[in-house]
Amino acid sequence: MKEKMKTQIHTHINSEGKPEAHSHPEECQHKHSHQNTKAVLNRLSRASGHLEAVKRMVEDGKDCSEVLIQLSAVIAALNNTGKVILSDHITNCIVDAVESGDKAAIDNLNKAIDRFIK
Template sequence: MKEEKRPEHPAHTHILPDGTVVTHTHHHSHTQTRAVLNRMSRLIGHLESIKRMVEDGRDCSEVLVQLSAVRSAINGVSKIILKDHLEHCVVDAVRDEDKEALDRLNRAIDQFIK
């Protein structure tokens, strides 16, 4: 059986308002990982199907309807990831006074909502 190699989780350091230095790694273990992966697999299959539609010269209206369905599915999986992130990472960041993690979330939200 092939062993799955997981990426290293880089350590980062925070200096708390009282001057305490905290170094830790951030491991993403979420309750919705399997659901997200399943949805992503379905999305990839759906996109492959749309690609075949274009290759086969299917009607543009049909392609657009399918692309709209994919966009809706992407929004759905994004919502799951955001909620899971808030429930786990952001809760940890607030507890650890990790302003950097909260800044990253703000930048990600800005990019996502563009």
């Protein structure tokens, strides 16, 4: 006996600004488009470069206070990047999840927020 596969319907806004609905298997994870991907990648590249500079400071024996100040700047940059990702995720993925009744996506978001805020 063949089991019927459950599907979910998502509506996205296409490049012309019009809603576009499609369905896919419920267990299928698909990639949503995000508006801030390039900005996030740029922020991560800058934070990575800044972290490498902090690493060199430690290797060069720089003053601990200066290292801590620079390290706090890296942490702040990563936290701000996380806020951009979170905002983008809520705007794009979670709106779709709510519209389609995807409770798992909302549960996953809550778990991610709990870990991000720690």
